[in-house]
Amino acid sequence: MCTILLWGENRNLASHFGLLVLFSIFVSLVFAVLMRENLGEQLRLGGTLFASFVLSAIVLGWMMYAVPW
């Protein structure tokens, strides 16, 4: 995370996947807090959302790998 933040301006060091993970963490956290009341359910929903964000990005990324343009 520090690498992303401190060297974000440098094209070689900015990690697109790292930023995706960071974004997913924040969005999952906020949705979990808003949509569930107790801690256990919040953790479960947050984890599910986070995993869904990251996995869908990986799957879509590989699908686009096959696109010629």
Place this chain on the structure above:
Amino acid sequence: MRTRQNVRPSTFEKPNAVLLCIVAWFVPGAGHLWLQRTRNGLILFTALSLMFAIGLVLGGRIFPFEPSQPLVALASIADMGIGVAYVIARLAEWGFGRVAISTYEYGNTFLITSGLLNFLVMIDVYDIAMGRK
């Protein structure tokens, strides 16, 4: 779903819903704190403030309100959703946007999303104040 957080002392009087929404807009999570949902309020404040700050660090732009450019105007409204952080960033002239760097679009995404999420937080506060949650 009745949980520990839903159980409130009977002496606690809920403030005006509109006032709560304004407070929730101005400081992310403050509405939840006012409604004695301390944990949720602190999480929302930390997450949304960090998202906005990271957006600025990544070189994102705080869009000006330009009615002639609908997409820019919509992005501007989304940016405004974060409340006091938006005002501070505008006054300090942060968030002018560094288009040339690779993280510019990521920065925009973080800035816009933090504002939009705070709009959802406002709606959640309104629902709680109206007794729907």
